[in-house]
Amino acid sequence: MNIRKMLTKGTALALSAFMLAGCGSSIDSNAAVVTINGGEDTISLGYANFVAHLKQADYDMYYRSYFGDDYWTQDISGSGSTTEETVKETIMTEIENTYLASAHASDYGVELSDADKQAITEAAQAFIADNSADAIKQIGATQELVEEYLTKQTLAQRVEGVIKDDTDVSLTDEETEQSTIAYTYFETQEFDEQNIQVDKSEEDIAEAKKHAEAVAAADGDFEEDVEAEGGTYTEYHFTKAEDPAEDPQLDEALITAAKKLKDGERSDVIEVEDDAFYVVYMIKADDKEATEDKVEELTTQKKAEAFTEIIDGWTEETDWEVNEDQWAKVQFIELFGAKSDGEEDADASEESAEEATDAEADEESAEETTDADAEEESAEETTDAEAGEESSEEAAGEEASEEE
Numbered sequence: 535m536n537i538r539k540m541l542t543k544g545t546a547l548a549l550s551a552f553m554l555a556g557c558g559s560s561i562d563s564n565a566a567v568v569t570i571n572g573g574e575d576t577i578s579l580g581y582a583n584f585v586a587h588l589k590q591a592d593y594d595m596y597y598r599s600y601f602g603d604d605y606w607t608q609d610i611s612g613s614g615s616t617t618e619e620t621v622k623e624t625i626m627t628e629i630e631n632t633y634l635a636s637a638h639a640s641d642y643g644v645e646l647s648d649a650d651k652q653a654i655t656e657a658a659q660a661f662i663a664d665n666s667a668d669a670i671k672q673i674g675a676t677q678e679l680v681e682e683y684l685t686k687q688t689l690a691q692r693v694e695g696v697i698k699d700d701t702d703v704s705l706t707d708e709e710t711e712q713s714t715i716a717y718t719y720f721e722t723q724e725f726d727e728q729n730i731q732v733d734k735s736e737e738d739i740a741e742a743k744k745h746a747e748a749v750a751a752a753d754g755d756f757e758e759d760v761e762a763e764g765g766t767y768t769e770y771h772f773t774k775a776e777d778p779a780e781d782p783q784l785d786e787a788l789i790t791a792a793k794k795l796k797d798g799e800r801s802d803v804i805e806v807e808d809d810a811f812y813v814v815y816m817i818k819a820d821d822k823e824a825t826e827d828k829v830e831e832l833t834t835q836k837k838a839e840a841f842t843e844i845i846d847g848w849t850e851e852t853d854w855e856v857n858e859d860q861w862a863k864v865q866f867i868e869l870f871g872a873k874s875d876g877e878e879d880a881d882a883s884e885e886s887a888e889e890a891t892d893a894e895a896d897e898e899s900a901e902e903t904t905d906a907d908a909e910e911e912s913a914e915e916t917t918d919a920e921a922g923e924e925s926s927e928e929a930a931g932e933e934a935s936e937e938e
Contacts, residue, residue, distance in 0.1 A: 587673040591870040635690035698837040708775035712824035718765035719810035746811035
């Protein structure tokens with residue numbers, strides 16, 4: 535895992551301009567928001583506040599554009615709780631899981647090297663430097679808290695990696711063997727003005743069936759046949775041994791029909807009530823490549839389940855007492871946003887200016903070097919000329935002396 539990439543310029547935050555006047559909630563960073571095993575250890579409110587607002591910033595980046603600036607007070611999930619309440623519950627669980635995994639690091643031979651610690655320090659320094667003072671204040675970041683966060687995250691992720699690597703996964707052919715089909719459909723339903731699904735007109739339904747029958751009767755390239763009738767071409771993998779009724783996506787009738795096909799064959803028209811007319815085409819009844827992908831998918835899934843099982847065991851063994859009064863002080867009032875284009879452009883312009891300055895300095899240095907070389911060559915040429923002249927005079931004097 536590359537620690538330096540955990541907190542980079544790409545995660546730099548800036549408070550929305552119109553929210554900067556907000557006062558936020560006052561907290562005692564040293565207060566214990568979680569007491570562990572009756573006081574053996576604690577989680578500080580400052581740490582929990584930082585982690586919570588770091589997560590809030592991620593949510594703000596995406597959800598504000600869809601649900602507006604008041605989405606934290608909305609019940610988006612329909613669970614009866616506000617988004618803030620729901621997300622804070624998830625965050626506290628993440629804090630607990632990270633703490634438990636990092637606390638068991640020595641059990642799995644996981645530790646941080648001096649290079650790791652240096653990388654964490656540098657990453658934390660970069661995070662502080664890359665964010666505005668307002669954003670740092672609102673997110674509750676300090677050098678120490680960011681380092682604590684990165685340390686726990688690094689240890690926890692490495693422990694997770696060791697556990698998953700040590701987990702042996704055994705899979706059967708019934709679980710993994712895949713068939714690959716393609717299918718198309720022509721809908722018999724539509725939505726009315728009240729957004730309620732209703733039957734199309736008899737004429738439209740007859741037209742849909744006509745297109746499906748044309749695809750079923752054709753014998754060319756299936757994808758081209760589908761496109762010729764204005765349908766949508768979709769490929770899909772299913773587990774050969776699985777009960778068609780258990781397929782997570784397609785209707786039982788489609789999987790049942792597909793299992794009767796050989797490679798290159800297509801089905802008759804399949805009508806799924808209150809849905810559409812379908813035609814299924816068998817690409818590969820025994821798809822080795824898709825099977826390999828399924829093996830990888832299930833292996834990853836089972837390793838994750840093994841890790842979750844261990845985390846659940848640690849959770850049961852640990853007395854994790856949250857101080858709800860302190861935790862309630864962590865609120866998502868002021869909103870975060872990505873660095874504006876102007877800020878990014880300013881950074882880019884500054885870097886460009888520095889590069890230009892360096893280039894000019896290099897050019898001037900090169901010119902000075904060239905001038906110095908030219909002067910030196912000129913001086914050498916002058917010296918050589920004078921030496922030649924002196925040599926000529928000496929030779930002339932010797933000739934005159936011999937004549938006398």
